[in-house]
Amino acid sequence: MSETEEKKGWFKRLTAGLKKSSNAISSGVTGIFTKRKLDDETLEELEDLLITTDLGVSVASRLTETLAKDRYDKEISDEEVKQVLADEVTKILEPVAKPLLPNAENRPHIILMAGVNGAGKTTTIGKLAKKFRDEGKSVMMAAGDTFRAAAVEQLQVWGKRVGVPVITKELGTDAAALAFEAVDRAIRDNIDILLIDTAGRLQNRNELMDELAKVVRVIGKKVPNAPHDTVIVLDATTGQNAVHQVEVFQKIANISGIVMTKLDGSARGGVLVACAEKFGLPVHAIGVGESIEDLQPFKADEFAKALVGVAEST
Numbered sequence: 601m602s603e604t605e606e607k608k609g610w611f612k613r614l615t616a617g618l619k620k621s622s623n624a625i626s627s628g629v630t631g632i633f634t635k636r637k638l639d640d641e642t643l644e645e646l647e648d649l650l651i652t653t654d655l656g657v658s659v660a661s662r663l664t665e666t667l668a669k670d671r672y673d674k675e676i677s678d679e680e681v682k683q684v685l686a687d688e689v690t691k692i693l694e695p696v697a698k699p700l701l702p703n704a705e706n707r708p709h710i711i712l713m714a715g716v717n718g719a720g721k722t723t724t725i726g727k728l729a730k731k732f733r734d735e736g737k738s739v740m741m742a743a744g745d746t747f748r749a750a751a752v753e754q755l756q757v758w759g760k761r762v763g764v765p766v767i768t769k770e771l772g773t774d775a776a777a778l779a780f781e782a783v784d785r786a787i788r789d790n791i792d793i794l795l796i797d798t799a800g801r802l803q804n805r806n807e808l809m810d811e812l813a814k815v816v817r818v819i820g821k822k823v824p825n826a827p828h829d830t831v832i833v834l835d836a837t838t839g840q841n842a843v844h845q846v847e848v849f850q851k852i853a854n855i856s857g858i859v860m861t862k863l864d865g866s867a868r869g870g871v872l873v874a875c876a877e878k879f880g881l882p883v884h885a886i887g888v889g890e891s892i893e894d895l896q897p898f899k900a901d902e903f904a905k906a907l908v909g910v911a912e913s914t
Contacts, residue, residue: 608912610893610896610902611902611906611912613888613889613893613894614863614886614888614896614902614903614906615906615912616864616888617863617864617888617889617894617906618863618864618869618888618903618906618907620866620867620869621653621863621866621867621868621869621870621907622869622906622907622908622909623867623909624652624653624867625649625650625653625682625685625870625907625908625909626682626908626909628649628653629646629649629678629681629682629685630678632645632646632649632678632681633676633677633678633681634678635675636675636676637673637674637675637676638667638668638671638672638673638674638675638676639672639673643664643667643668646663646664646667646681647660647661647664648660650663650664650870653867653868653870654839654840654868654869654870654871654874655689655870655871655873655874656840656843656870656871656873656874656877656878658874658877658878659689659692659870659873659874659877662688662692662877663684663685663688663689666684666688667681667684667685682908682909682910683910685904685908686901686904686905686907686908686910687904689873689900689903689904689907689908690900690901690904692873692876692877693872693873693876693883693898693900693903693904694900694901695880696876696880696881696882696883696898696900697882697883697897697898697899697900698857698882698883698884698898699884699885699897699898700728700829700831700857700859700882700884700885702732702737702792702793702828702829703828704792706823706826706828707787707790707791707792708740708783708786708787708791708792708793708794709792709793709794709828709829710783710786710794710796710819710823710826710827710828710829711728711793711794711795711796711827711828711829711830711831712796712798712815712816712819712827712829712830712831712853713725713795713796713797713798713831713833714798714812714830714831714832714833714849714853714855715800715832715833715834715835715845715849716800716835716845717748717799717800718800718835719800719833719834719835719838719861719862720833720835720861720862720887721797721798721800721833722745722751722754722755722758722797723754723758723861723890724833724859724861724885724887724895725741725755725758725795725797726741726754726755726757726758726759726761726762727887727892727895728795728885728895729741729758729759729762729764729795730758730761730762730892731895732792732793733762733763733764737792737793738789738790738791738792738793739762739764739791739792739793739794739795740764740765740766740767740782740785740786740789740791740793740794740795741755741758741759741764741765741766741767741794741795741796741797742766742767742768742778742779742782742794742795742796742797743755743756743766743767743768743769743778743797744775744778744779744782744796744797744798744799744815745775745797745798745799745800746769746770746771746772746773746774746775746778746799747771747772747799748799748800749771751797751799751800752768752771755768755797756768765789767781767782767785769781775798775799775811775812775814775815776811776814776815776817776818777818779796779815779818779819780818780819780822782794782796783819783822783823783826784822787823796815796819796827798812798815799811799812809848809852812849812852812853813852813853816830816852816853816854829856829857830853830854830855830856830857831855831856831857831858831859831884832845832846832849832855832857832858832859833858833859833860833861834846834858834859834860834861834871834875835860835861835862835865836860836861836862836863836865836866836868836869836871836872837862837865837866837868838868838871839866839868839871840871840874842860842871842875843871843874843875843878846858846875846878846879846881850879855881856881856882857881857882857883857884858875858879858881858882858883858884859883859884859885859886859887859895860872860875860883860886860887861886861887861895862887863886863887863888864888864889864894869907870907872886872903873907883898884897884898885897885898886898886903
């Protein structure tokens, strides 16, 4: 398959995955702007629409202000509005669209994965391990969610599937002790990349958040300046709650980047734009399905077009 065909195939999957979100935005815009001028009433309706599709208050007001700047009191078509929205969303997203690039000077390059249960964290780790293996790097995974047998087993299944060793300990083991052992092993085995899973802690469970802080400290003691990346995995279907999750995890674990999953699951894909605008953290990858190829590096313009319902130019 050529690169162009592959790109088109991914855009198709992305568009299909974001269909619920783009339908909500697209049909809403069409409903507001059929043969109408851009006035206070239409702007207010548009702002309300953008807030209800999880782009957040700040992004919604920014987009409507941009639209009003040159076009206030003029006739405007729904297609023009969508194009302006896509362009503005691209401007918000472009600065944060950064792939997860391990530094070859770190050996191992340690990536800590954080996020609440059910966000797709363990699956994302498996998919990243495969991606790095395919790039010719040696990879190790650590099952740091030591309280859930299912999470440990899931990581072991991924390990077998992609040919990557998985460090595990008995259920209920101190997660920081497991992280320490994994780092030790990765150094000894001269591993390029170590991916460490953590318990899907709920941000209101203080003892679990304390445990995450301890994992971060222990890794830093073993390897100065590590973890080198601390990536939060967010579930798009949680909407604005994803913004709150970043805030809480940021305080505990100094989040360095975002992966957003389940963009195919609901009409709440706009929350990625809200997170980008509020935190400015790199968005490394997005997931629009279960299969390995459904996790892809994040591209701002593709996402903006798919979200708003603007066709990709050939």
